[in-house]
Amino acid sequence: MTQATPPNQPSQAKSSKYDAILSAYANGGLKDLTAFVDLFQYLLDTDKIHHMSDQMRRTADYLVTEGFCYYVPSQDMGEQSPPI
Numbered sequence: 209m210t211q212a213t214p215p216n217q218p219s220q221a222k223s224s225k226y227d228a229i230l231s232a233y234a235n236g237g238l239k240d241l242t243a244f245v246d247l248f249q250y251l252l253d254t255d256k257i258h259h260m261s262d263q264m265r266r267t268a269d270y271l272v273t274e275g276f277c278y279y280v281p282s283q284d285m286g287e288q289s290p291p292i
Contacts, residue, residue, distance in 0.1 A: 226250045249277045 229247045232238040238247075248268050251257040257268050271277040 222250075245271065245276050252277055252279045255282050 226247060229238065229243050233244070233247060238244055248257075248264075248271050251260060251264070252268055252272070257265060260268075268277065268279075272279050
C-alpha cells in the first residue's frame with residue numbers, strides 16, 4: 209500500500225526553490241535575470257515582500273513600475289498601503 213502525498217508538499221518544494229534563489233541573491237551569486245524576476249514575483253504573490261528589506265521593496269517597486277512584475281494585494285492584507 210502506498211502513502212498519499214500531503215497536499216501541501218508541492219507548495220513546500222516551491223518555497224524551498226525560492227529560498228535557494230533568495231539565498232543566492234543575498235550572497236551576490238544570482239546572475240540569471242529570469243530567476244531574479246521570478247524571485248520578486250514570488251515575493252509579491254506571497255506578500256513576503258512586506259518582510260524584506262527596504263532595498264528589496266524598492267527593487268520590487270522598480271520591477272512593477274517597469275512591467276517585469278505585477279502586484280495584486282491579497283485580501284488578507286486588509287487596508288494596508290502598497291508594499292512599494
